[in-house]
Amino acid sequence: MSAKPYVLALDQGTTSSRALLFDAQGRLCRVAQRAFAQHFPQPGWVEHEAEDIWATQLATAREAMEGIDPAEVAAIGLTNQRETVVLWERASGRALTRAVVWQDRRTAAHCQALRDAGHEPELRARTGLTLDPYFSATKVAAWLRERPDWRARAEAGELAVGTVDSWLLWRLTEGRVHATDSTNASRTLLMNLHTGAWDEELLRLFDVPAALLPRIEPSCADFGHTTLLGGRIALRGVAGDQQAALFGQGCNRPGQAKNTYGTGCFLLMHTGSQALASQHGLLSTRAAQVDAQAQYALEGSVFMGGAIVQWLRDGLGLVRHSDEIEPLARSVPDSGGVVLVPAFTGLGAPHWRPEARGALLGLTRGSTRAHIARAALEAIALQCADLLDAMLRDAAPAGLALQDLRVDGGACANGLLMQVQADLLGVPVLRPAMRERTALGAAALAAHGAGLWRGEVPWGGAESDERFRPQASASDLAPLRTAWAQALQRVM
Ligand SMILES: Nc1ncnc2c1ncn2[C@@H]1O[C@H](COP(=O)(O)OP(=O)(O)O)[C@@H](O)[C@H]1O
Ligand SMILES: O=P(O)(O)OC[C@H](O)CO
Numbered sequence: 001m002s003a004k005p006y007v008l009a010l011d012q013g014t015t016s017s018r019a020l021l022f023d024a025q026g027r028l029c030r031v032a033q034r035a036f037a038q039h040f041p042q043p044g045w046v047e048h049e050a051e052d053i054w055a056t057q058l059a060t061a062r063e064a065m066e067g068i069d070p071a072e073v074a075a076i077g078l079t080n081q082r083e084t085v086v087l088w089e090r091a092s093g094r095a096l097t098r099a100v101v102w103q104d105r106r107t108a109a110h111c112q113a114l115r116d117a118g119h120e121p122e123l124r125a126r127t128g129l130t131l132d133p134y135f136s137a138t139k140v141a142a143w144l145r146e147r148p149d150w151r152a153r154a155e156a157g158e159l160a161v162g163t164v165d166s167w168l169l170w171r172l173t174e175g176r177v178h179a180t181d182s183t184n185a186s187r188t189l190l191m192n193l194h195t196g197a198w199d200e201e202l203l204r205l206f207d208v209p210a211a212l213l214p215r216i217e218p219s220c221a222d223f224g225h226t227t228l229l230g231g232r233i234a235l236r237g238v239a240g241d242q243q244a245a246l247f248g249q250g251c252n253r254p255g256q257a258k259n260t261y262g263t264g265c266f267l268l269m270h271t272g273s274q275a276l277a278s279q280h281g282l283l284s285t286r287a288a289q290v291d292a293q294a295q296y297a298l299e300g301s302v303f304m305g306g307a308i309v310q311w312l313r314d315g316l317g318l319v320r321h322s323d324e325i326e327p328l329a330r331s332v333p334d335s336g337g338v339v340l341v342p343a344f345t346g347l348g349a350p351h352w353r354p355e356a357r358g359a360l361l362g363l364t365r366g367s368t369r370a371h372i373a374r375a376a377l378e379a380i381a382l383q384c385a386d387l388l389d390a391m392l393r394d395a396a397p398a399g400l401a402l403q404d405l406r407v408d409g410g411a412c413a414n415g416l417l418m419q420v421q422a423d424l425l426g427v428p429v430l431r432p433a434m435r436e437r438t439a440l441g442a443a444a445l446a447a448h449g450a451g452l453w454r455g456e457v458p459w460g461g462a463e464s465d466e467r468f469r470p471q472a473s474a475s476d477l478a479p480l481r482t483a484w485a486q487a488l489q490r491v492m
Contacts (some may be wrong), residue, residue: 004074007440007447012080019055019064020439028221032063044105050086050095054171060417077237077446079244080164085136098477100139107138128193128284137189137206159210165238177224180214183243186286219288220449237445239288241438242266242438247288248441250457255400259412265305268297269385280390281350300349300387304342306411308376326414328373339364339487341380350390356491377417382484385424404428408437423472433462
């Protein structure tokens with residue numbers, strides 16, 4: 001065992017900050033969590049107070065460290081909600097305005113103007129992303145366009161911009177480090193996916209001064225140290241949360257994939273040292289990088305995952321608790337022809353139809369709440385199956401195929417959902433007993449950076465790890481897939 005038996009993971013999410021302490025064997029010892037306020041100043045806008053992000057993250061780190069000697073912590077790993085940006089003053093370390101969150105849609109018109117001007121193919125080739133308000137660049141551009149005084153100060157080098165990892169590194173190191181990692185930088189629309197550096201053409205296109213930006217490091221690197229947790233602790237790992245989960249699920253070889261079933265679903269497939277350009281509406285992005293060799297992934301996400309279950313519970317009152325949905329859906333053998341298309345906020349990848357709206361189809365006098373519950377779980381799995389189909393079409397020319405799908409996130413607790421997912425994909429779905437894969441990934445990156453835990457994160461090990469094997473044949477599933485495809489056409 002190492003002389004330093006712990007690794008601390010800081011997981012800064014969209015609705016809460018968490019700190020998780022792991023021991024030298026990668027076992028979870030402690031979890032601390034604090035939620036913070038969401039601000040919706042106008043329709044489509046979503047903001048966070050940068051001070052709330054910092055204060056909740058520091059408080060959870062201190063809570064997780066209670067009674068632990070900092071000298072016993074080998075390193076800290078940081079993982080974060082991606083794309084969200086913070087703008088601060090270097091001298092005081094104070095944010096100038098609220099952070100603009102990844103969900104914020106205020107820059108839709110700017111994106112449309114750039115698309116109309118024909119920039120999308122070039123942007124896609126350089127960044128692997130689409131032109132969408134989701135990503136950071138247009139959010140930064142909006143600040144500088146609206147505030148000429150901020151632009152002047154930005155150009156003079158007085159201000160700093162960063163995704164949430166950068167902001168937390170700055171605060172943790174008390175202004176000594178302005179850095180980010182390549183996974184986070186790959187979500188900004190400003191980094192060249194292939195070189196891993198800020199792209200001068202893109203900085204010009206979005207009119208963002210280079211003086212604002214952090215330096216880009218691999219995910220395992222020397223990110224300085226903090227003395228704010230009672231002693232000096234090294235910061236050695238940083239990655240965006242979906243890439244940290246991919247790493248924490250042990251997916252670091254081409255063709256390995258994970259799906260996180262949270263509010264939305266985030267599906268990532270590792271593609272090794274090659275960036276695959278998606279022809280089917282997915283994103284090409286950086287995967288966690290432990291050495292000089294860049295790593296890549298394909299990514300697809302859907303907006304409504306576990307949120308469908310929230311809607312059945314809070315919107316329709318169909319169940320009182322999320323975990324009642326599974327027994328209710330199991331009480332019928334199938335959905336009885338009912339199909340739910342959860343396009344409540346449009347359809348994301350691979351369809352990208354923001355104007356589409358949800359539908360509940362195929363109702364008869366015999367339809368019950370159980371049929372609707374079943375259709376809801378099928379809708380989560382069907383959307384992810386569509387993402388995976390697109391992914392496999394993109395990956396096939398590179399010779400990549402899927403062996404299994406590793407899962408995490410709150411809604412993966414639903415065994416029926418996992419079984420339907422395995423049936424639709426035709427490969428086993430692996431559900432680990434230890435579901436904190438995002439934090440484990442961050443901890444593993446930090447441990448790797450500190451010279452511990454060399455090599456990959458083992459996927460399993462616990463007796464209660466589960467494997468859902470496909471039980472239905474393609475012909476059994478054909479009616480479901482046909483009904484789904486027809487329903488999708490109706491809402492589009
Ligand atoms: N047993 C269940 N079956 C289906 N969905 C569930 C179940 N339990 C929780 N969920 C869903 O999981 C989501 C919460 O997962 P979580 O990973 O905490 O999400 P996030 O990180 O996006 O907040 C909620 O949308 C909730 O409806
Ligand atoms: O904070 P989460 O877990 O909702 O993750 C947010 C994603 O990183 C957004 O791209």
